[in-house]
Amino acid sequence: MDAARFHERFGVRLVEGYGSSEGGAAIQRAPGTPPGAVGRAAPGDDLAVVDPATRRECPPARLSPAGRLLNADEAVGELVNRGGSGTFEGYWRNPEAEAARRRDGWYWTGDLFYRDADGFLYFAGRADDRLRVDSENLAAAMIEAILARWDRAAGVAVYAVPDPVAGDQVMAALALRPGAAFDPAAFAAFLDAQPDLGTKMPPRFVRIAPALPLTATNKIHRVALRRASFLCADPVWWRPAPGAPYEPLTPHALTALRAEYTRHGRTPA
CATH class of the missing domain: 2.30.38.10 (Luciferase; Domain 3)
Structure with missing residues:
Protein backbone atom coordinates (compact mmCIF):
# COMPACT_ATOMS: atom_id res chain seq x y z
CA MET A 1 0.00 0.00 0.00
CA ARG A 130 0.85 -12.65 16.93
CA LEU A 131 -2.51 -13.02 18.67
CA ARG A 132 -4.31 -16.20 19.69
CA VAL A 133 -8.06 -15.70 19.67
CA ASP A 134 -10.37 -18.65 20.39
CA SER A 135 -7.46 -21.03 19.61
CA GLU A 136 -6.88 -19.33 16.24
CA ASN A 137 -3.55 -17.65 15.45
CA LEU A 138 -3.77 -14.16 13.94
CA ALA A 139 -1.13 -11.72 12.70
CA ALA A 140 -1.57 -8.16 13.91
CA ALA A 141 -0.07 -6.74 10.72
CA MET A 142 -2.70 -8.48 8.59
CA ILE A 143 -5.52 -6.90 10.60
CA GLU A 144 -3.77 -3.52 10.53
CA ALA A 145 -3.57 -3.63 6.73
CA ILE A 146 -7.34 -4.12 6.59
CA LEU A 147 -8.20 -1.43 9.14
CA ALA A 148 -5.90 1.02 7.35
CA ARG A 149 -8.39 1.02 4.45
CA TRP A 150 -10.87 2.96 6.57
CA ASP A 151 -10.86 6.44 5.13
CA ARG A 152 -11.15 8.11 8.55
CA ALA A 153 -8.00 6.47 9.94
CA ALA A 154 -4.63 8.22 9.71
CA GLY A 155 -2.82 5.57 11.76
CA VAL A 156 -3.64 2.07 12.97
CA ALA A 157 -2.06 -0.29 15.50
CA VAL A 158 -3.43 -3.72 16.39
CA TYR A 159 -2.31 -5.66 19.45
CA ALA A 160 -3.38 -8.34 21.89
CA VAL A 161 -5.04 -7.79 25.23
CA PRO A 162 -5.72 -10.75 27.52
CA ASP A 163 -9.03 -12.55 27.21
CA PRO A 164 -10.79 -12.84 30.60
CA VAL A 165 -10.69 -16.67 30.37
CA ALA A 166 -7.81 -17.71 28.07
CA GLY A 167 -5.81 -16.46 25.10
CA ASP A 168 -6.16 -13.00 23.64
CA GLN A 169 -8.67 -10.49 22.38
CA VAL A 170 -8.06 -8.04 19.55
CA MET A 171 -7.62 -4.36 20.37
CA ALA A 172 -6.95 -1.55 17.90
CA ALA A 173 -5.69 1.99 18.43
CA LEU A 174 -6.83 4.46 15.81
CA ALA A 175 -5.51 7.94 15.12
CA LEU A 176 -8.11 9.74 13.03
CA ARG A 177 -7.58 12.15 10.17
CA PRO A 178 -7.91 15.87 10.93
CA GLY A 179 -11.55 16.80 11.38
CA ALA A 180 -12.74 13.18 11.51
CA ALA A 181 -14.77 11.75 14.38
CA PHE A 182 -15.21 8.12 15.37
CA ASP A 183 -18.60 6.86 14.20
CA PRO A 184 -19.12 3.39 15.73
CA ALA A 185 -21.85 2.39 13.27
CA ALA A 186 -19.79 3.48 10.26
CA PHE A 187 -16.75 1.63 11.59
CA ALA A 188 -18.77 -1.56 12.14
CA ALA A 189 -20.23 -1.28 8.62
CA PHE A 190 -16.72 -0.85 7.23
CA LEU A 191 -15.58 -4.03 9.02
CA ASP A 192 -18.56 -5.99 7.69
CA ALA A 193 -17.70 -4.93 4.14
CA GLN A 194 -14.13 -6.31 4.21
CA PRO A 195 -14.10 -9.74 2.50
CA ASP A 196 -10.74 -10.77 3.96
CA LEU A 197 -11.54 -9.88 7.57
CA GLY A 198 -11.95 -13.24 9.32
CA THR A 199 -14.55 -13.76 12.01
CA LYS A 200 -11.92 -13.58 14.78
CA MET A 201 -10.20 -10.45 13.45
CA PRO A 202 -12.57 -7.54 14.24
CA PRO A 203 -11.28 -5.64 17.27
CA ARG A 204 -13.32 -5.99 20.43
CA PHE A 205 -11.75 -2.81 21.83
CA VAL A 206 -11.01 0.37 19.88
CA ARG A 207 -8.90 3.13 21.40
CA ILE A 208 -9.23 6.56 19.78
CA ALA A 209 -5.87 8.27 20.25
CA PRO A 210 -4.77 11.75 19.16
CA ALA A 211 -1.57 10.09 17.89
CA LEU A 212 -0.05 6.63 18.10
CA PRO A 213 2.82 6.31 20.62
CA LEU A 214 6.23 5.95 18.97
CA THR A 215 9.60 4.59 20.04
CA ALA A 216 12.86 6.50 19.70
CA THR A 217 13.23 4.99 16.21
CA ASN A 218 9.75 6.17 15.15
CA LYS A 219 8.17 2.73 15.29
CA ILE A 220 4.79 2.17 16.91
CA HIS A 221 5.35 1.60 20.63
CA ARG A 222 3.39 -1.65 20.88
CA VAL A 223 4.71 -2.49 24.33
CA ALA A 224 3.20 0.74 25.66
CA LEU A 225 -0.09 0.01 23.94
CA ARG A 226 -0.27 -3.53 25.31
CA ARG A 227 0.71 -2.30 28.78
CA ALA A 228 -2.07 0.28 28.80
CA SER A 229 -4.61 -2.20 27.38
CA PHE A 230 -8.08 -0.65 27.57
CA LEU A 231 -7.21 0.99 30.90
CA CYS A 232 -6.04 4.20 29.23
CA ALA A 233 -7.04 7.84 29.39
CA ASP A 234 -8.10 7.93 25.71
CA PRO A 235 -11.72 7.14 24.76
CA VAL A 236 -12.28 3.40 24.28
CA TRP A 237 -15.18 1.76 22.47
CA TRP A 238 -15.96 -1.94 22.79
CA ARG A 239 -18.30 -4.72 21.79
CA PRO A 240 -19.83 -6.40 24.87
CA ALA A 241 -20.46 -9.47 22.70
CA PRO A 242 -19.17 -10.57 19.27
CA GLY A 243 -21.04 -8.73 16.52
CA ALA A 244 -22.73 -6.35 18.95
CA PRO A 245 -22.69 -2.60 18.21
CA TYR A 246 -19.69 -0.68 19.48
CA GLU A 247 -20.43 1.37 22.59
CA PRO A 248 -18.32 3.49 24.94
CA LEU A 249 -16.43 1.60 27.63
CA THR A 250 -18.03 3.42 30.55
CA PRO A 251 -16.79 3.27 34.16
CA HIS A 252 -19.71 0.96 34.98
CA ALA A 253 -18.86 -1.42 32.11
CA LEU A 254 -15.18 -1.31 33.05
CA THR A 255 -15.98 -2.29 36.64
CA ALA A 256 -18.00 -5.28 35.45
CA LEU A 257 -15.25 -6.25 33.00
CA ARG A 258 -12.59 -6.09 35.72
CA ALA A 259 -14.73 -8.37 37.89
CA GLU A 260 -14.90 -10.90 35.05
CA TYR A 261 -11.10 -10.98 34.83
CA THR A 262 -10.83 -11.37 38.60
CA ARG A 263 -13.23 -14.34 38.61
CA HIS A 264 -10.92 -16.21 36.24
CA GLY A 265 -7.70 -15.15 37.97
CA ARG A 266 -6.52 -12.94 35.10
CA THR A 267 -5.71 -9.28 34.62
CA PRO A 268 -6.55 -7.10 31.61
CA ALA A 269 -2.96 -5.92 31.12
Missing part, protein backbone atom coordinates in the same frame (compact mmCIF):
# COMPACT_ATOMS: atom_id res chain seq x y z
CA ASP A 2 2.78 2.47 0.94
CA ALA A 3 4.77 1.53 -2.15
CA ALA A 4 1.76 2.11 -4.39
CA ARG A 5 1.10 5.52 -2.85
CA PHE A 6 4.78 6.46 -3.20
CA HIS A 7 4.74 5.51 -6.88
CA GLU A 8 1.52 7.44 -7.46
CA ARG A 9 2.92 10.57 -5.81
CA PHE A 10 6.50 10.62 -7.08
CA GLY A 11 6.42 8.43 -10.19
CA VAL A 12 9.18 6.22 -8.79
CA ARG A 13 8.68 2.49 -8.27
CA LEU A 14 10.04 1.10 -4.99
CA VAL A 15 11.85 -2.25 -5.03
CA GLU A 16 11.84 -4.06 -1.71
CA GLY A 17 13.91 -6.90 -0.33
CA TYR A 18 14.22 -8.76 2.94
CA GLY A 19 17.19 -9.76 5.01
CA SER A 20 17.44 -10.90 8.59
CA SER A 21 19.67 -8.55 10.59
CA GLU A 22 21.69 -11.55 11.81
CA GLY A 23 22.23 -12.80 8.27
CA GLY A 24 20.29 -16.03 8.68
CA ALA A 25 17.77 -15.58 5.86
CA ALA A 26 17.26 -13.41 2.78
CA ILE A 27 14.55 -12.91 0.18
CA GLN A 28 15.23 -11.42 -3.24
CA ARG A 29 12.80 -9.76 -5.59
CA ALA A 30 12.44 -11.87 -8.72
CA PRO A 31 10.88 -11.22 -12.13
CA GLY A 32 7.12 -11.53 -11.94
CA THR A 33 6.93 -10.78 -8.21
CA PRO A 34 3.24 -9.98 -7.52
CA PRO A 35 2.21 -6.71 -5.86
CA GLY A 36 2.56 -7.01 -2.10
CA ALA A 37 5.07 -9.87 -2.25
CA VAL A 38 8.70 -9.49 -1.19
CA GLY A 39 10.11 -12.10 -3.55
CA ARG A 40 11.54 -15.61 -3.37
CA ALA A 41 14.25 -17.17 -1.21
CA ALA A 42 17.78 -16.09 -2.02
CA PRO A 43 20.05 -18.77 -3.58
CA GLY A 44 21.27 -21.20 -0.95
CA ASP A 45 18.43 -20.54 1.50
CA ASP A 46 15.84 -23.25 2.14
CA LEU A 47 13.09 -20.97 3.42
CA ALA A 48 9.76 -22.27 4.69
CA VAL A 49 6.75 -20.82 6.47
CA VAL A 50 5.96 -23.07 9.42
CA ASP A 51 3.62 -23.29 12.36
CA PRO A 52 5.90 -22.74 15.40
CA ALA A 53 3.82 -25.10 17.55
CA THR A 54 3.78 -28.10 15.19
CA ARG A 55 6.91 -27.35 13.05
CA ARG A 56 4.76 -28.24 10.03
CA GLU A 57 4.86 -26.14 6.87
CA CYS A 58 1.81 -23.91 6.50
CA PRO A 59 -0.55 -24.39 3.54
CA PRO A 60 -0.15 -22.03 0.58
CA ALA A 61 -2.00 -18.75 0.75
CA ARG A 62 -5.32 -18.42 -1.04
CA LEU A 63 -5.56 -14.94 -2.55
CA SER A 64 -8.53 -13.06 -3.96
CA PRO A 65 -8.31 -11.59 -7.48
CA ALA A 66 -7.35 -8.32 -5.75
CA GLY A 67 -4.50 -10.07 -3.93
CA ARG A 68 -6.11 -10.20 -0.50
CA LEU A 69 -5.28 -13.12 1.76
CA LEU A 70 -8.32 -15.32 2.36
CA ASN A 71 -6.90 -18.01 4.70
CA ALA A 72 -4.69 -16.06 7.10
CA ASP A 73 -5.51 -18.37 10.00
CA GLU A 74 -3.73 -21.32 8.35
CA ALA A 75 -1.33 -19.71 5.86
CA VAL A 76 0.56 -17.33 8.16
CA GLY A 77 3.51 -18.78 10.06
CA GLU A 78 7.09 -18.01 11.06
CA LEU A 79 9.74 -17.84 8.36
CA VAL A 80 12.59 -20.31 8.95
CA ASN A 81 15.72 -21.24 7.06
CA ARG A 82 15.90 -25.03 7.14
CA GLY A 83 19.34 -24.87 5.57
CA GLY A 84 20.95 -23.42 8.68
CA SER A 85 21.79 -20.02 10.11
CA GLY A 86 23.97 -18.64 7.33
CA THR A 87 26.46 -16.06 8.58
CA PHE A 88 24.82 -15.82 12.02
CA GLU A 89 27.47 -16.63 14.64
CA GLY A 90 25.40 -16.16 17.78
CA TYR A 91 24.50 -13.55 20.38
CA TRP A 92 27.03 -12.09 22.77
CA ARG A 93 26.52 -13.61 26.21
CA ASN A 94 22.92 -14.59 25.45
CA PRO A 95 22.84 -18.35 24.96
CA GLU A 96 19.06 -18.54 25.55
CA ALA A 97 18.29 -16.18 22.67
CA GLU A 98 20.82 -17.95 20.47
CA ALA A 99 19.26 -21.34 21.21
CA ALA A 100 15.80 -19.99 20.36
CA ARG A 101 17.10 -18.72 17.01
CA ARG A 102 18.69 -22.08 16.17
CA ARG A 103 16.21 -24.57 17.58
CA ASP A 104 15.75 -27.82 15.64
CA GLY A 105 18.81 -26.93 13.56
CA TRP A 106 16.84 -24.26 11.69
CA TYR A 107 17.23 -20.50 11.73
CA TRP A 108 14.05 -18.89 13.12
CA THR A 109 13.67 -15.33 11.86
CA GLY A 110 11.02 -14.15 14.33
CA ASP A 111 9.03 -12.79 11.36
CA LEU A 112 5.62 -13.89 10.11
CA PHE A 113 5.14 -14.62 6.42
CA TYR A 114 2.86 -16.45 4.05
CA ARG A 115 3.72 -18.05 0.71
CA ASP A 116 1.55 -18.25 -2.39
CA ALA A 117 1.23 -21.27 -4.67
CA ASP A 118 4.06 -19.97 -6.88
CA GLY A 119 6.51 -19.69 -4.00
CA PHE A 120 6.43 -15.90 -3.56
CA LEU A 121 6.75 -14.77 0.05
CA TYR A 122 4.71 -12.01 1.72
CA PHE A 123 5.62 -10.29 5.00
CA ALA A 124 2.89 -10.49 7.67
CA GLY A 125 4.51 -8.93 10.74
CA ARG A 126 6.63 -9.87 13.74
CA ALA A 127 6.08 -13.14 15.60
CA ASP A 128 5.86 -11.14 18.83
CA ASP A 129 2.76 -9.42 17.43
Whole structure:
Protein backbone atom coordinates (compact mmCIF):
# COMPACT_ATOMS: atom_id res chain seq x y z
CA MET A 1 0.00 0.00 0.00
CA ASP A 2 2.78 2.47 0.94
CA ALA A 3 4.77 1.53 -2.15
CA ALA A 4 1.76 2.11 -4.39
CA ARG A 5 1.10 5.52 -2.85
CA PHE A 6 4.78 6.46 -3.20
CA HIS A 7 4.74 5.51 -6.88
CA GLU A 8 1.52 7.44 -7.46
CA ARG A 9 2.92 10.57 -5.81
CA PHE A 10 6.50 10.62 -7.08
CA GLY A 11 6.42 8.43 -10.19
CA VAL A 12 9.18 6.22 -8.79
CA ARG A 13 8.68 2.49 -8.27
CA LEU A 14 10.04 1.10 -4.99
CA VAL A 15 11.85 -2.25 -5.03
CA GLU A 16 11.84 -4.06 -1.71
CA GLY A 17 13.91 -6.90 -0.33
CA TYR A 18 14.22 -8.76 2.94
CA GLY A 19 17.19 -9.76 5.01
CA SER A 20 17.44 -10.90 8.59
CA SER A 21 19.67 -8.55 10.59
CA GLU A 22 21.69 -11.55 11.81
CA GLY A 23 22.23 -12.80 8.27
CA GLY A 24 20.29 -16.03 8.68
CA ALA A 25 17.77 -15.58 5.86
CA ALA A 26 17.26 -13.41 2.78
CA ILE A 27 14.55 -12.91 0.18
CA GLN A 28 15.23 -11.42 -3.24
CA ARG A 29 12.80 -9.76 -5.59
CA ALA A 30 12.44 -11.87 -8.72
CA PRO A 31 10.88 -11.22 -12.13
CA GLY A 32 7.12 -11.53 -11.94
CA THR A 33 6.93 -10.78 -8.21
CA PRO A 34 3.24 -9.98 -7.52
CA PRO A 35 2.21 -6.71 -5.86
CA GLY A 36 2.56 -7.01 -2.10
CA ALA A 37 5.07 -9.87 -2.25
CA VAL A 38 8.70 -9.49 -1.19
CA GLY A 39 10.11 -12.10 -3.55
CA ARG A 40 11.54 -15.61 -3.37
CA ALA A 41 14.25 -17.17 -1.21
CA ALA A 42 17.78 -16.09 -2.02
CA PRO A 43 20.05 -18.77 -3.58
CA GLY A 44 21.27 -21.20 -0.95
CA ASP A 45 18.43 -20.54 1.50
CA ASP A 46 15.84 -23.25 2.14
CA LEU A 47 13.09 -20.97 3.42
CA ALA A 48 9.76 -22.27 4.69
CA VAL A 49 6.75 -20.82 6.47
CA VAL A 50 5.96 -23.07 9.42
CA ASP A 51 3.62 -23.29 12.36
CA PRO A 52 5.90 -22.74 15.40
CA ALA A 53 3.82 -25.10 17.55
CA THR A 54 3.78 -28.10 15.19
CA ARG A 55 6.91 -27.35 13.05
CA ARG A 56 4.76 -28.24 10.03
CA GLU A 57 4.86 -26.14 6.87
CA CYS A 58 1.81 -23.91 6.50
CA PRO A 59 -0.55 -24.39 3.54
CA PRO A 60 -0.15 -22.03 0.58
CA ALA A 61 -2.00 -18.75 0.75
CA ARG A 62 -5.32 -18.42 -1.04
CA LEU A 63 -5.56 -14.94 -2.55
CA SER A 64 -8.53 -13.06 -3.96
CA PRO A 65 -8.31 -11.59 -7.48
CA ALA A 66 -7.35 -8.32 -5.75
CA GLY A 67 -4.50 -10.07 -3.93
CA ARG A 68 -6.11 -10.20 -0.50
CA LEU A 69 -5.28 -13.12 1.76
CA LEU A 70 -8.32 -15.32 2.36
CA ASN A 71 -6.90 -18.01 4.70
CA ALA A 72 -4.69 -16.06 7.10
CA ASP A 73 -5.51 -18.37 10.00
CA GLU A 74 -3.73 -21.32 8.35
CA ALA A 75 -1.33 -19.71 5.86
CA VAL A 76 0.56 -17.33 8.16
CA GLY A 77 3.51 -18.78 10.06
CA GLU A 78 7.09 -18.01 11.06
CA LEU A 79 9.74 -17.84 8.36
CA VAL A 80 12.59 -20.31 8.95
CA ASN A 81 15.72 -21.24 7.06
CA ARG A 82 15.90 -25.03 7.14
CA GLY A 83 19.34 -24.87 5.57
CA GLY A 84 20.95 -23.42 8.68
CA SER A 85 21.79 -20.02 10.11
CA GLY A 86 23.97 -18.64 7.33
CA THR A 87 26.46 -16.06 8.58
CA PHE A 88 24.82 -15.82 12.02
CA GLU A 89 27.47 -16.63 14.64
CA GLY A 90 25.40 -16.16 17.78
CA TYR A 91 24.50 -13.55 20.38
CA TRP A 92 27.03 -12.09 22.77
CA ARG A 93 26.52 -13.61 26.21
CA ASN A 94 22.92 -14.59 25.45
CA PRO A 95 22.84 -18.35 24.96
CA GLU A 96 19.06 -18.54 25.55
CA ALA A 97 18.29 -16.18 22.67
CA GLU A 98 20.82 -17.95 20.47
CA ALA A 99 19.26 -21.34 21.21
CA ALA A 100 15.80 -19.99 20.36
CA ARG A 101 17.10 -18.72 17.01
CA ARG A 102 18.69 -22.08 16.17
CA ARG A 103 16.21 -24.57 17.58
CA ASP A 104 15.75 -27.82 15.64
CA GLY A 105 18.81 -26.93 13.56
CA TRP A 106 16.84 -24.26 11.69
CA TYR A 107 17.23 -20.50 11.73
CA TRP A 108 14.05 -18.89 13.12
CA THR A 109 13.67 -15.33 11.86
CA GLY A 110 11.02 -14.15 14.33
CA ASP A 111 9.03 -12.79 11.36
CA LEU A 112 5.62 -13.89 10.11
CA PHE A 113 5.14 -14.62 6.42
CA TYR A 114 2.86 -16.45 4.05
CA ARG A 115 3.72 -18.05 0.71
CA ASP A 116 1.55 -18.25 -2.39
CA ALA A 117 1.23 -21.27 -4.67
CA ASP A 118 4.06 -19.97 -6.88
CA GLY A 119 6.51 -19.69 -4.00
CA PHE A 120 6.43 -15.90 -3.56
CA LEU A 121 6.75 -14.77 0.05
CA TYR A 122 4.71 -12.01 1.72
CA PHE A 123 5.62 -10.29 5.00
CA ALA A 124 2.89 -10.49 7.67
CA GLY A 125 4.51 -8.93 10.74
CA ARG A 126 6.63 -9.87 13.74
CA ALA A 127 6.08 -13.14 15.60
CA ASP A 128 5.86 -11.14 18.83
CA ASP A 129 2.76 -9.42 17.43
CA ARG A 130 0.85 -12.65 16.93
CA LEU A 131 -2.51 -13.02 18.67
CA ARG A 132 -4.31 -16.20 19.69
CA VAL A 133 -8.06 -15.70 19.67
CA ASP A 134 -10.37 -18.65 20.39
CA SER A 135 -7.46 -21.03 19.61
CA GLU A 136 -6.88 -19.33 16.24
CA ASN A 137 -3.55 -17.65 15.45
CA LEU A 138 -3.77 -14.16 13.94
CA ALA A 139 -1.13 -11.72 12.70
CA ALA A 140 -1.57 -8.16 13.91
CA ALA A 141 -0.07 -6.74 10.72
CA MET A 142 -2.70 -8.48 8.59
CA ILE A 143 -5.52 -6.90 10.60
CA GLU A 144 -3.77 -3.52 10.53
CA ALA A 145 -3.57 -3.63 6.73
CA ILE A 146 -7.34 -4.12 6.59
CA LEU A 147 -8.20 -1.43 9.14
CA ALA A 148 -5.90 1.02 7.35
CA ARG A 149 -8.39 1.02 4.45
CA TRP A 150 -10.87 2.96 6.57
CA ASP A 151 -10.86 6.44 5.13
CA ARG A 152 -11.15 8.11 8.55
CA ALA A 153 -8.00 6.47 9.94
CA ALA A 154 -4.63 8.22 9.71
CA GLY A 155 -2.82 5.57 11.76
CA VAL A 156 -3.64 2.07 12.97
CA ALA A 157 -2.06 -0.29 15.50
CA VAL A 158 -3.43 -3.72 16.39
CA TYR A 159 -2.31 -5.66 19.45
CA ALA A 160 -3.38 -8.34 21.89
CA VAL A 161 -5.04 -7.79 25.23
CA PRO A 162 -5.72 -10.75 27.52
CA ASP A 163 -9.03 -12.55 27.21
CA PRO A 164 -10.79 -12.84 30.60
CA VAL A 165 -10.69 -16.67 30.37
CA ALA A 166 -7.81 -17.71 28.07
CA GLY A 167 -5.81 -16.46 25.10
CA ASP A 168 -6.16 -13.00 23.64
CA GLN A 169 -8.67 -10.49 22.38
CA VAL A 170 -8.06 -8.04 19.55
CA MET A 171 -7.62 -4.36 20.37
CA ALA A 172 -6.95 -1.55 17.90
CA ALA A 173 -5.69 1.99 18.43
CA LEU A 174 -6.83 4.46 15.81
CA ALA A 175 -5.51 7.94 15.12
CA LEU A 176 -8.11 9.74 13.03
CA ARG A 177 -7.58 12.15 10.17
CA PRO A 178 -7.91 15.87 10.93
CA GLY A 179 -11.55 16.80 11.38
CA ALA A 180 -12.74 13.18 11.51
CA ALA A 181 -14.77 11.75 14.38
CA PHE A 182 -15.21 8.12 15.37
CA ASP A 183 -18.60 6.86 14.20
CA PRO A 184 -19.12 3.39 15.73
CA ALA A 185 -21.85 2.39 13.27
CA ALA A 186 -19.79 3.48 10.26
CA PHE A 187 -16.75 1.63 11.59
CA ALA A 188 -18.77 -1.56 12.14
CA ALA A 189 -20.23 -1.28 8.62
CA PHE A 190 -16.72 -0.85 7.23
CA LEU A 191 -15.58 -4.03 9.02
CA ASP A 192 -18.56 -5.99 7.69
CA ALA A 193 -17.70 -4.93 4.14
CA GLN A 194 -14.13 -6.31 4.21
CA PRO A 195 -14.10 -9.74 2.50
CA ASP A 196 -10.74 -10.77 3.96
CA LEU A 197 -11.54 -9.88 7.57
CA GLY A 198 -11.95 -13.24 9.32
CA THR A 199 -14.55 -13.76 12.01
CA LYS A 200 -11.92 -13.58 14.78
CA MET A 201 -10.20 -10.45 13.45
CA PRO A 202 -12.57 -7.54 14.24
CA PRO A 203 -11.28 -5.64 17.27
CA ARG A 204 -13.32 -5.99 20.43
CA PHE A 205 -11.75 -2.81 21.83
CA VAL A 206 -11.01 0.37 19.88
CA ARG A 207 -8.90 3.13 21.40
CA ILE A 208 -9.23 6.56 19.78
CA ALA A 209 -5.87 8.27 20.25
CA PRO A 210 -4.77 11.75 19.16
CA ALA A 211 -1.57 10.09 17.89
CA LEU A 212 -0.05 6.63 18.10
CA PRO A 213 2.82 6.31 20.62
CA LEU A 214 6.23 5.95 18.97
CA THR A 215 9.60 4.59 20.04
CA ALA A 216 12.86 6.50 19.70
CA THR A 217 13.23 4.99 16.21
CA ASN A 218 9.75 6.17 15.15
CA LYS A 219 8.17 2.73 15.29
CA ILE A 220 4.79 2.17 16.91
CA HIS A 221 5.35 1.60 20.63
CA ARG A 222 3.39 -1.65 20.88
CA VAL A 223 4.71 -2.49 24.33
CA ALA A 224 3.20 0.74 25.66
CA LEU A 225 -0.09 0.01 23.94
CA ARG A 226 -0.27 -3.53 25.31
CA ARG A 227 0.71 -2.30 28.78
CA ALA A 228 -2.07 0.28 28.80
CA SER A 229 -4.61 -2.20 27.38
CA PHE A 230 -8.08 -0.65 27.57
CA LEU A 231 -7.21 0.99 30.90
CA CYS A 232 -6.04 4.20 29.23
CA ALA A 233 -7.04 7.84 29.39
CA ASP A 234 -8.10 7.93 25.71
CA PRO A 235 -11.72 7.14 24.76
CA VAL A 236 -12.28 3.40 24.28
CA TRP A 237 -15.18 1.76 22.47
CA TRP A 238 -15.96 -1.94 22.79
CA ARG A 239 -18.30 -4.72 21.79
CA PRO A 240 -19.83 -6.40 24.87
CA ALA A 241 -20.46 -9.47 22.70
CA PRO A 242 -19.17 -10.57 19.27
CA GLY A 243 -21.04 -8.73 16.52
CA ALA A 244 -22.73 -6.35 18.95
CA PRO A 245 -22.69 -2.60 18.21
CA TYR A 246 -19.69 -0.68 19.48
CA GLU A 247 -20.43 1.37 22.59
CA PRO A 248 -18.32 3.49 24.94
CA LEU A 249 -16.43 1.60 27.63
CA THR A 250 -18.03 3.42 30.55
CA PRO A 251 -16.79 3.27 34.16
CA HIS A 252 -19.71 0.96 34.98
CA ALA A 253 -18.86 -1.42 32.11
CA LEU A 254 -15.18 -1.31 33.05
CA THR A 255 -15.98 -2.29 36.64
CA ALA A 256 -18.00 -5.28 35.45
CA LEU A 257 -15.25 -6.25 33.00
CA ARG A 258 -12.59 -6.09 35.72
CA ALA A 259 -14.73 -8.37 37.89
CA GLU A 260 -14.90 -10.90 35.05
CA TYR A 261 -11.10 -10.98 34.83
CA THR A 262 -10.83 -11.37 38.60
CA ARG A 263 -13.23 -14.34 38.61
CA HIS A 264 -10.92 -16.21 36.24
CA GLY A 265 -7.70 -15.15 37.97
CA ARG A 266 -6.52 -12.94 35.10
CA THR A 267 -5.71 -9.28 34.62
CA PRO A 268 -6.55 -7.10 31.61
CA ALA A 269 -2.96 -5.92 31.12
